[in-house]
Amino acid sequence: MITLQEIKQKQDEIGAMIAAFESYKDEKISFPATTLSLEPGEKNAGLILGKDGEPDYFLILLPDTAADINWNDAVKWAKKLNSKHESSLPNRREQSLLFANLKDDFEERAYWSSDQHASSSDCAWYQSFGSGYQNYWTKDDQFQARAVRRILVIQ
Numbered sequence: 001m002i003t004l005q006e007i008k009q010k011q012d013e014i015g016a017m018i019a020a021f022e023s024y025k026d027e028k029i030s031f032p033a034t035t036l037s038l039e040p041g042e043k044n045a046g047l048i049l050g051k052d053g054e055p056d057y058f059l060i061l062l063p064d065t066a067a068d069i070n071w072n073d074a075v076k077w078a079k080k081l082n083s084k085h086e087s088s089l090p091n092r093r094e095q096s097l098l099f100a101n102l103k104d105d106f107e108e109r110a111y112w113s114s115d116q117h118a119s120s121s122d123c124a125w126y127q128s129f130g131s132g133y134q135n136y137w138t139k140d141d142q143f144q145a146r147a148v149r150r151i152l153v154i155q
Contacts, residue, residue, distance in 0.1 A: 034058070034151070034153055034154070036058055036060070036151055038060065039062075039082075039084070040063075041062070041063030042060050042061065042062055042063060042149075043060070043061045043063075043102055043105065044058055044059070044060055044061075045058075045059040045060065045061050045094070045097050045098050045101050045102050045148070046058070046059060046097050046100075046101050047059075047153070048093065048094060048097060048150075055152050055153060055154075056152075056153040057150040057151060057152045057153060058150070058151045058153065059090070059094050059097055059098070059148055059150060060148060060149045060150065060151060061098060061102055061105060061146060061148055062081060062082060062087060062146065062147045062148060062149065064081060064146075064147065065144060065145070065146055066078075066144065066145040066146075067144055068142040068143075068144070069112075069142055069143070069144070069145050070139060070140050070141065070142055071112050071124040071139035071140075071141075071143075072139060074089060074112045074143075074145035075088075075089060075112075075114065077145060077147070078114075078145060078147035081147045082147070082149060085149045086149060086150075087147045087148065087149045088114055088147060088148065088149075089112055089113055089114035089145060089146075089147060089148070090113060090114060090146070090147075090148045091113055091114050091115050092113050092115050092125050092127070092134055094113075094148060095111070095113050095127035095134065096127075096134075098127070098146075098148075099127060099129060099132050103129060106129035106144075106146070107129065107144065108128075108129055108130030109128070109129060109130065109143070109144050110126045110127070110128050110129075110137075110143040110144065111126060111127050111129060111143060111144045111145060111146055112124060112125075112126050112143050112144070112145045113125040113126060113127060113134075116139075117136045120136070122138055122139055122140075123136045123137060123138055123139060124136060124137070124139050126143055
């Protein structure tokens with residue numbers, strides 16, 4: 001049998017829940033209107049959230065592929081690929097987004113990232129677009145390469 005004291009205790013708990021709910025401030029996140037101007041063949045991979053005060057940006061995949069290229073040549077190739085905008089190899093974080101959103105635009109092979117290995121200067125990171133696995137390998141080996149550019153979100 002339920003007692004009056006148990007009912008009052010539940011009522012106090014519900015009152016505390018109502019007070020907590022009423023004190024909650026609605027957090028709003030707004031995105032400013034951004035128009036992405038893409039060149040022919042480019043694709044928007046998605047939004048990268050800035051870390052440590054850096055701005056957010058849209059990651060744009062460029063259409064060209066460099067096949068069977070070592071890391072040093074891939075870095076040079078990606079930098080000079082786009083004359084209108086600054087381009088580069090994607091970093092590891094960006095490669096994760098490319099794998100998540102544009103996997104079908106890649107062969108199921110390994111692609112160089114822009115990131116060198118922190119403790120081994122003769123190695124750099126790559127992304128497998130077959131398995132999604134990221135690992136590092138010697139820079140003189142030959143993998144695929146794709147370049148990206150970035151469009152800042154201005155707030």
